[in-house]
Amino acid sequence: MNDLTITTDFTDIALPTDLAASQQLNRDLLTLVVALQARVKRLEAELTELKERLNDSSSNSSNPPSRSKR
Numbered sequence: 568m569n570d571l572t573i574t575t576d577f578t579d580i581a582l583p584t585d586l587a588a589s590q591q592l593n594r595d596l597l598t599l600v601v602a603l604q605a606r607v608k609r610l611e612a613e614l615t616e617l618k619e620r621l622n623d624s625s626s627n628s629s630n631p632p633s634r635s636k637r
Contacts, residue, residue, distance in 0.1 A: 571603075
């Protein structure tokens with residue numbers, strides 16, 4: 568989901584004028600929220616892993632310096 572565009576200017580967005588269109592917009596927005604929540608969860612897990620790898624150097628691990636992760 569790298570094609571996400573962040574919109575901060577909502578002045579040109581036309582909101583639905585009827586119930587069916589409003590309900591569809593709500594469904595679309597809920598789908599987007601779920602996708603973004605999943606993306607945040609994946610990115611948080613990746614960040615945690617990268618932090619752990621960064622902290623796992625030869626000075627604080629059982630690996631000899633030549634085998635230390637860089």
